[in-house]
Amino acid sequence: MRWLVAILAFSLSGTVLSAYEEPVLTSYTRLSANKQFLFVMLHPPRKEIRDPLAEKYSQTGLYRNDGSKKSLWTVEAGYSREVYPASDGLHAVLQHLHVIGIEGRKCGNSPEEPPVDPVVLSFYASGRRVRNVRLSEVLDHERFCKELGPGWHGWMNSASIDEAEKHFVLVDRDGKRVAFDLASGERIGGPVQLANSAVQSMGAKGRTELGLVLVLLAAAGFVSVIRSFLRSKGNAVAGRHPPTS
Numbered sequence: 001m002r003w004l005v006a007i008l009a010f011s012l013s014g015t016v017l018s019a020y021e022e023p024v025l026t027s028y029t030r031l032s033a034n035k036q037f038l039f040v041m042l043h044p045p046r047k048e049i050r051d052p053l054a055e056k057y058s059q060t061g062l063y064r065n066d067g068s069k070k071s072l073w074t075v076e077a078g079y080s081r082e083v084y085p086a087s088d089g090l091h092a093v094l095q096h097l098h099v100i101g102i103e104g105r106k107c108g109n110s111p112e113e114p115p116v117d118p119v120v121l122s123f124y125a126s127g128r129r130v131r132n133v134r135l136s137e138v139l140d141h142e143r144f145c146k147e148l149g150p151g152w153h154g155w156m157n158s159a160s161i162d163e164a165e166k167h168f169v170l171v172d173r174d175g176k177r178v179a180f181d182l183a184s185g186e187r188i189g190g191p192v193q194l195a196n197s198a199v200q201s202m203g204a205k206g207r208t209e210l211g212l213v214l215v216l217l218a219a220a221g222f223v224s225v226i227r228s229f230l231r232s233k234g235n236a237v238a239g240r241h242p243p244t245s
Contacts, residue, residue, distance in 0.1 A: 025043050025079060026043055026051075027040070027041060027042045027043045027051050027052075027053040027054060028041050028053070029041070029053065030082075030083045030084070030085055031065060031085070032065075032085045032086060032087045032089075033086075033087050033161065033163055034087040034163075035065055036064065036065055036087065036089070037062055037063070037064060037065055037072070037085050037087070037089050038062070038063045038064070038065040038085075039061070039062050039063075039083045039085040039092055040053060040057045040059075040060060040061065040062075040063060040071075041060055041079065041080060041083050042054050042057065042059070042060045043079055044079065056069065057069065057071075058071075059071055059074040060074060060075055060076075060077075061073050061074030061075055061127060062074075062085060062089065062092065062127075072089060072126075073126045073127030074127055075092075075094070075124055075127055075129070077094060077122060077124075077129065080094040080095060080096050080122075081095055081096060081097060081098045082094075082095035082098070082159075083095070084159060084160065084161050084168065086161050086163065086166075086182060087161075087163050090125055090126055091123070091124065091125050091182050091183065092123075092124045093121055093122070093123055093124070093159075093161070093168045093180075093182070094121065094122045094124065095120065095121055095159065096118075096119060096120055096121065096122065097118060097120050097155070098154065099152045099153060099154050099155070100116060100118060100120075100135065100144075100152070100153055100154075100155050101116075101151070101152050101153075102116055102145055102148065102149060102150050102151060102153065103150055104150055115136075115141050115142045115144070115145035115146070116135070116141065116144075116145055117134050117135050117136045117141050118134065118135055119132045119133065119134055120133060120134065120135050120138065120155060120156075121133040121138075121168075121180075121185075122185075123168070123180070123182070123183075123184070123185030125183065130183070130184060130185050131184065131185030131186070132185075133180065133185060133187075135155060136192060137187055137191070137192060138155065138156070138170070138172055138178055138192070139155065139172045139173070139174070139176070139178075139192060140192055140193075144173075153173070154173055155172065155173055156170050156171065156172050156173060157170075157171045157172065157173060157175065158170065158171045159171070161182065162179070165179075166181070166182045166183065167179045167180065167181060167182055167188060168180045168181075168182050
């Protein structure tokens with residue numbers, strides 16, 4: 001019954017995912033929490049499409065939220081789906097992807113293919129890129145790839161800057177809170193704990209060899225028990241019938 005439910009769920013999810021379309025990419029702005037700074041993300045110019053933000057601001061970057069047209073600093077990172085500017089006027093986090101596409105990957109099955117692991121975040125300080133963060137630093141990307149399979153999949157639910165702690169905090173697709181240092185882009189609390197154990201992560205050959213070793217150890221232990229039993233049995237018999245002179 002479980003496999004029937006799983007197949008039905010996969011079929012329904014495939015229907016939804018096949019209907020997904022990336023939204024039209026447009027220029028946008030984002031305010032810092034204290035509303036003193038404005039980050040302007042400009043889409044590359046397109047013929048015959050007017051872009052009011054591009055007419056007002058010349059480059060992608062951070063501006064004072066006072067109508068100023070002069071940037072405090074700019075970035076040349078291409079277009080990002082979302083931006084989180086800090087209230088210090090120095091730092092910003094660019095989110096490159098809302099969803100991640102998986103196309104026909106086996107994700108560890110035979111033949112093996114590496115799980116999808118794109119750059120999802122970039123940390124900036126005064127226009128200088130400090131660090132890129134890949135999907136594998138946010139969640140178990142092997143499980144993400146294997147369990148979800150081909151299609152478009154969201155990798156996070158929400159994100160914000162914790163101004164007091166100077167952390168960038170996000171909630172991943174499973175509801176788990178993940179924090180990064182705003183200045184360095186390093187994950188707080190160490191690397192992702194993969195769901196796969198060392199035994200699960202080894203190949204089929206490795207699992208077979210491990211299984212053989214365990215069987216041999218069990219057999220050796222069984223033989224040792226039998227020998228001990230026979231030895232004690234022999235000693236007991238010898239005790240009841242002492243040798244005669």
